[in-house]
Amino acid sequence: MENKLPFERIKRKILVKKEAKTDEKYGCRPEERKTEEIINYGVVNVDKPKGPTSHQVSDYVQRILGLKKAGHSGTLDPAVTGVLPIALGRATKVVQALLTAGKEYIGVMHLHKEAEEKILRETIKKYFTGKIEQLPPIKSSVKRQLRTREIYYFEILEIEEKDALFRVGTEAGTYIRKLIHDLGKKLGIGAHMAELRRTKAGPFTEETLFTLHDLIDAFHYHKNENNDEFLRKVIQPVENAVAHLPKIWVFDTTAESLCHGVDLKIPGISRLNDQINESDKVAVMTLKNELIAMGTAKMNSEEMMKKDKGLAVGIEKVFMEPDVYKIK
Numbered sequence: 001m002e003n004k005l006p007f008e009r010i011k012r013k014i015l016v017k018k019e020a021k022t023d024e025k026y027g028c029r030p031e032e033r034k035t036e037e038i039i040n041y042g043v044v045n046v047d048k049p050k051g052p053t054s055h056q057v058s059d060y061v062q063r064i065l066g067l068k069k070a071g072h073s074g075t076l077d078p079a080v081t082g083v084l085p086i087a088l089g090r091a092t093k094v095v096q097a098l099l100t101a102g103k104e105y106i107g108v109m110h111l112h113k114e115a116e117e118k119i120l121r122e123t124i125k126k127y128f129t130g131k132i133e134q135l136p137p138i139k140s141s142v143k144r145q146l147r148t149r150e151i152y153y154f155e156i157l158e159i160e161e162k163d164a165l166f167r168v169g170t171e172a173g174t175y176i177r178k179l180i181h182d183l184g185k186k187l188g189i190g191a192h193m194a195e196l197r198r199t200k201a202g203p204f205t206e207e208t209l210f211t212l213h214d215l216i217d218a219f220h221y222h223k224n225e226n227n228d229e230f231l232r233k234v235i236q237p238v239e240n241a242v243a244h245l246p247k248i249w250v251f252d253t254t255a256e257s258l259c260h261g262v263d264l265k266i267p268g269i270s271r272l273n274d275q276i277n278e279s280d281k282v283a284v285m286t287l288k289n290e291l292i293a294m295g296t297a298k299m300n301s302e303e304m305m306k307k308d309k310g311l312a313v314g315i316e317k318v319f320m321e322p323d324v325y326k327i328k
Contacts, residue, residue: 003153005102005169007244012273020251020270022287026325029288030237035228040089042235047209048084061086064215073098073201082198091238093317101202104169109180111162112190124154127186137178149174203243210234239291242283246273249285255325258292264313276301292320
């Protein structure tokens with residue numbers, strides 16, 4: 001099996017329903033936003049250290065940048081390190097798109113007795129890949145009942161005596177510690193997770209990670225030396241947080257009504273991704289690639305292309321502020 005999360009396997013094309021140009025008088029391309037706006041409307045992919053909780057890391061980021069709010073994209077245990085995207089200020093709502101996105105981890109499991117490598121790999125393939133049932137651990141934030149979760153891939157990278165290095169890609173809400181415990185139980189020898197690092201959370205990977213110290217330094221250069229180059233690398237546009245979602249681009253004249261929470265109708269669409277299914281979560285964008293809103297598709301790509309009227313997307317979260325595209 002290919003070691004990719006589901007959205008990484010899909011190569012989406014852009015379908016043009018009605019060609020249109022955008023007026024440069026309105027809005028702003030994400031990469032051209034002023035630094036002060038990015039600080040209050042961006043995402044930092046923090047390399048979470050061992051020790052603090054995800055909430056504490058989010059709080060540190062908020063205090064470093066002097067923001068009123070910030071939010072993380074899914075809890076990591078204090079002992080777990082790695083990818084923890086933190087949405088800043090007005091972008092905080094975007095974490096909803098990341099909470100349900102697939103995750104990848106690399107870790108070390110400690111087997112309580114030595115196991116034959118062949119049996120370990122076969123047990124993983126047979127019982128711990130694809131759809132599995134998992135009972136959340138006693139110490140968890142959800143109701144303790146059996147839940148179905150999908151394991152996209154689970155591979156053993158290296159084995160040394162009783163320690164096995166593994167990589168696993170999972171549906172959101174999968175407890176890796178419990179996965180390892182259940183694997184040990186199925187093998188009949190017992191196992192526990194010795195170390196864990198998150199390497200992907202939706203579209204965020206280790207390639208864009210920065211530490212809290214990096215953020216402190218970058219903000220210092222910006223505030224005290226009038227140099228924002230490093231800060232603009234550390235803080236990504238909010239649009240990067242929806243890179244894994246299918247997209248629909250609308251006319252400039254459609255943007256303003258969406259900013260007020262009005263659902264997207266077919267006549268407002270200029271372009272769209274193919275392979276959108278009814279009930280998919282989608283990102284609604286301007287022709288300058290600004291995120292306007294997120295919502296649920298009410299028809300598939302083919303229907304959106306064929307039809308001249310009807311409800312295309314039920315809008316749920318609005319990001320763009322009103323009046324940005326108030327065209328006179």
